[in-house]
Each structure stands twice: as C-alpha cells, then as structure tokens.
Amino acid sequence: MRYLSTRGAAPVLDFRGATLAGLASDGGLYIPEAWPTLGAEAIADLAGLSYAETATRVMLPFIGDALSEDELRALCEQAYGRFSHAAVTPLVQLDHDQWLLELFHGPTLAFKDVALQLLGLLFERFLTGTDKRLTIVGATSGDTGSAAIDAVAGREGIDIFMLHPAGRVSDVQRRQMTTVLSPNVHNIAIDGDFDQAQALVKTMFATPALADRFALSAVNSINWARLMAQVVYYFYAAVRLGAPGRAVAFSVPTGNFGDVFAGYVASRMGLPVAQLVVATNVNDILHRALSAGDYSKGVVAQTATPSMDIQVSSNFERLLFDLGGRDGSALAAQMAGFEASGAMRLTNAQREGAAPLFASARVDADDMALAMRWACEHAGQVIDPHTAIALSAARALDLAADVPVVTLATAHPAKFRDAVERATGMRPPLPARIGDLFEREERYVTLPATLAAVGDYVAQHAHPSA
Ligand SMILES: Cc1ncc(COP(=O)(O)O)c(C=O)c1O
Numbered sequence: 001m002r003y004l005s006t007r008g009a010a011p012v013l014d015f016r017g018a019t020l021a022g023l024a025s026d027g028g029l030y031i032p033e034a035w036p037t038l039g040a041e042a043i044a045d046l047a048g049l050s051y052a053e054t055a056t057r058v059m060l061p062f063i064g065d066a067l068s069e070d071e072l073r074a075l076c077e078q079a080y081g082r083f084s085h086a087a088v089t090p091l092v093q094l095d096h097d098q099w100l101l102e103l104f105h106g107p108t109l110a111f112k113d114v115a116l117q118l119l120g121l122l123f124e125r126f127l128t129g130t131d132k133r134l135t136i137v138g139a140t141s142g143d144t145g146s147a148a149i150d151a152v153a154g155r156e157g158i159d160i161f162m163l164h165p166a167g168r169v170s171d172v173q174r175r176q177m178t179t180v181l182s183p184n185v186h187n188i189a190i191d192g193d194f195d196q197a198q199a200l201v202k203t204m205f206a207t208p209a210l211a212d213r214f215a216l217s218a219v220n221s222i223n224w225a226r227l228m229a230q231v232v233y234y235f236y237a238a239v240r241l242g243a244p245g246r247a248v249a250f251s252v253p254t255g256n257f258g259d260v261f262a263g264y265v266a267s268r269m270g271l272p273v274a275q276l277v278v279a280t281n282v283n284d285i286l287h288r289a290l291s292a293g294d295y296s297k298g299v300v301a302q303t304a305t306p307s308m309d310i311q312v313s314s315n316f317e318r319l320l321f322d323l324g325g326r327d328g329s330a331l332a333a334q335m336a337g338f339e340a341s342g343a344m345r346l347t348n349a350q351r352e353g354a355a356p357l358f359a360s361a362r363v364d365a366d367d368m369a370l371a372m373r374w375a376c377e378h379a380g381q382v383i384d385p386h387t388a389i390a391l392s393a394a395r396a397l398d399l400a401a402d403v404p405v406v407t408l409a410t411a412h413p414a415k416f417r418d419a420v421e422r423a424t425g426m427r428p429p430l431p432a433r434i435g436d437l438f439e440r441e442e443r444y445v446t447l448p449a450t451l452a453a454v455g456d457y458v459a460q461h462a463h464p465s466a
C-alpha cells in the first residue's frame with residue numbers, strides 16, 4: 001500500500017514511512033492511494049472474532065509489507081491486552097434502536113487509547129534495529145495527550161513534547177499527562193487555545209531548524225496510523241449489530257474530524273454505514289461546513305466538552321481531498337486560501353459527495369445536559385459530556401425503524417466529573433487505575449504560544465536523530 005499527501009507535493013511513502021513521518025513534508029496529510037475493500041463474505045467472517053483478530057483483518061490491507069500478518073496480530077494482541085474490558089470496545093443498548101459503543105476502557109479512559117496503544121508499539125517496532133530517534137510533537141485538547149504519553153513513556157529512542165492549552169482541559173485530563181514523570185515526556189501548557197497548539201505543531205514540521213535536526217513525528221490524527229486503528233471499531237460494532245446484512249448509523253462527537261473520518265473509511269471499505277452524524281458543540285465549524293458549505297473559523301469558545309473546543313479540524317482535509325477528485329494541487333490552493341483568510345467554501349463536488357453519508361448537528365449545553373439526564377434516567381448509564389453531544393444528535397435522527405444508531409462513547413465520565421455532576425447530580429468516582437491521581441506529583445512548563453518559545457524548548461530538550 002502506498003500513501004499520498006493530500007497536497008500532492010510530498011514523496012509517496014509506504015506504511016512504515018507514513019507512520020514515522022506523521023505529517024507530509026508539503027504540509028498535507030498522508031492517505032492511502034486507494035481504499036481497500038472487504039467484501040460481504042469477509043465482513044460476515046468477522047462475526048464472533050476477538051477485537052484483536054478483527055483489528056488484524058481490518059488493518060492488514062493498509063500495512064503492505066511493513067509487517068507480516070502474524071507480526072500485526074501480535075502487536076494487536078499486545079495493544080488490546082491492556083484494556084480493562086474483555087470486549088475492548090463493548091456495545092451497550094440504551095433503547096430499542098439506540099446503542100453506545102464504549103471506547104474508554106483503555107489505560108487513559110478515552111477512545112484515543114484504541115489507536116495510540118497500537119501506535120506506540122508500531123513506533124517501537126519500526127525503530128528497532130535502526131539508530132533513528134523520534135521526536136514526537138503533539139497538540140491536545142485533553143485526551144490525545146495522556147493516551148500518547150501512556151503509549152510512549154519510557155520507550156527507548158523516543159522523546160515526546162505534548163502541547164495543551166493552559167487552563168482549558170479538565171483537572172483529570174491535565175494530571176493524566178503531567179504526572180507521568182518519565183524523562184522522555186515533556187508537557188507544555190501554552191498560553192492559547194487548541195487551534196494555536198495544533199498550528200504550532202504543524203509549523204514545527206515546516207521549520208528547518210527543527211525538522212532537519214530531529215526526526216519529527218506525530219501522534220495526533222494527522223498521523224494516518226491513528227485513523228487506521230480507529231476504523232476497526234466501526235466494523236466490530238456493526239458486525240455485532242447485523243452487518244453486512246444490516247446497515248448501521250453512527251453518531252460521533254467531533255472536533256478534529258479523526259474519529260468520524262475513520263467511519264468514512266470503514267464505509268469506503270464496504271461496511272454498510274447508513275449515516276455518519278458529525279455532532280459538534282457550539283464550536284460548530286464542521287456543522288456549518290456540512291450543512292451549508294461554509295468552513296469559516298470563529299473564536300474558540302470554552303465549553304464543558306473541552307476536547308471538542310476546536311475550530312480547525314485537521315482531518316477534514318482528508319475528506320475534502322477524497323471527495324474533491326483527489327487533486328493535490330487544487331486542494332493545496334484551497335487550503336492555502338483557508339490558511340490566509342480563515343474561511344473557505346466547499347466545492348459542489350465536496351458538498352454533493354458528503355451529502356449522502358454525512359449528517360451534522362450543533363448541540364448546545366442545555367441539550368447536552370438533557371442527553372446526560374436521559375441516559376441516566378432511561379438507561380441507567382452515566383455518560384461523559386462529549387458522548388452526550390453525540391447522543392443528543394443521535395436521538396434527533398429520523399432513520400428507518402430497523403437501523404440501529406450507535407453513539408460513540410469517547411471518554412469515561414470520571415474524566416469530566418464536574419460537568420457530569422452539574423448535569424446529573426452524580427459525581428463519578430475515579431476508576432482504580434487513576435485512583436491516586438490527585439496525590440501524584442505534576443511536572444510541566446508554561447510557555448507563550450509562539451514558535452520561538454516552543455521551538456526553542458523542543459530544540460533544547462530533544463535528542464537529535466542519527
Ligand atoms: C472525549 C472526546 N470526544 C470527542 C473528541 C473528538 O474527536 P475527533 O477529534 O476525532 O473529532 C475528542 C478529541 O479528539 C475527545 O477527546
């Protein structure tokens with residue numbers, strides 16, 4: 001399998017190359033040259049398989065000769081062996097057509113673990129036997145940071161620099177990152193919002209003083225391997241609900257458009273997906289883009305769903321590329337226009353391509369709280385605020401009666417105890433895994449959101465690659 005940049009000007013890479021590179025050198029994102037497909041028989045054969053075996057079969061076509069099937073299987077077994085639920089991503093029924101897909105049983109209690117536990121192992125595997133050292137630079141609005149740090153803390157040959165917006169993540173989220181004291185982990189709180197953190201990360205890749213000296217890589221969903229691993233749970237859930245014989249809809253709390261793009265990939269691979277609902281909070285750029293073609297930035301509003309307080313959604317670029325005829329130079333021009341003005345219109349091809357599969361919804365704080373209460377009162381489920389955004393959108397859908405609707409439950413409610421308590425009156429206890437989180441020592445630095453400050457810090461603390 002070969003990987004192309006969405007902006008058309010970076011070298012074409014294999015899976016190993018795309019994983020280690022993270023971001024393409026022309027500023028674009030790597031995407032497979034063509035979508036592999038699983039026929040109805042191959043999808044039916046996934047029924048009853050373990051999560052690790054499902055993952056092996058769904059991801060194998062993307063790997064090329066970077067790993068053998070047995071090597072991939074061994075990595076999946078190791079990655080998913082750290083989840084606290086035997087099903088890894090269990091389904092919970094809420095009422096006759098509404099389901100939750102619980103993606104938070106990994107070590108840091110959010111869906112990011114599903115991909116990052118594997119990505120940490122892939123990095124280790126691809127570095128073994130080389131004298132290459134990776135310098136990971138990442139941006140987080142709360143959950144990617146802790147999952148990535150857990151996945152690479154203490155690993156040989158890797159330094160990680162994780163930027164989070166100061167004061168804009170929950171206390172649990174911050175402490176899950178800043179209490180990991182391994183020498184290869186560097187937490188940076190920036191004086192700014194997530195969009196600024198993400199822009200700084202992308203700028204570092206384009207800064208020769210950093211990119212020529214260090215082997216930079218990414219753990220955000222700009223790294224293709226992240227998305228590939230997230231495709232698996234769409235298959236896993238849909239097969240349990242009757243695929244390939246029955247189509248399933250998914251409602252996805254959305255910020256950087258990684259999780260829902262993985263659902264799009266599953267559909268391109270042949271999974272019968274009835275609808276993908278892009279559920280946003282009041283930072284609704286994606287809702288405006290999908291419903292009216294208007295992709296224009298506003299100011300990031302702080303909400304009770306901090307992980308979705310994002311205006312510039314990295315992975316939307318992959319969708320625009322795929323729907324817009326896969327024309328790298330046209331997309332590069334479209335993105336350059338957006339970067340210069342903060343706004344762009346989707347083309348007709350992009351809008352018409354998205355319309356049959358995607359629906360979108362903007363969910364405000366009141367409807368989020370209502371969904372949390374409904375889940376509690378109606379189904380005995382305490383859900384986190386991000387999940388509630390998607391559940392609210394899912395319940396408003398008007399689909400054929402026999403189509404199950406799966407809401408992706410992206411985080412454990414204990415990560416957002418204050419918001420859960422405000423909405424439901426219940427304060428979720430910290431799970432045993434992080435029971436002593438508030439007694440642990442924290443370590444991080446606070447820096448201005450400038451390339452000069454953050455780039456210097458990285459240059460001083462990272463180890464150059466051989
Ligand atoms: C709990 C939670 N829900 C939803 C999202 C949004 O997912 P995505 O950025 O893949 O759209 C995030 C952040 O990524 C998150 O941490």
Ligand SMILES: N[C@@H](CCOP(=O)(O)O)C(=O)O
Nearest residue numbers: 140141142143144220221307
């Ligand atoms: N919500 C995310 C933001 C980064 O998203 P990613 O999926 O691109 O890593 C977070 O929790 O950090």
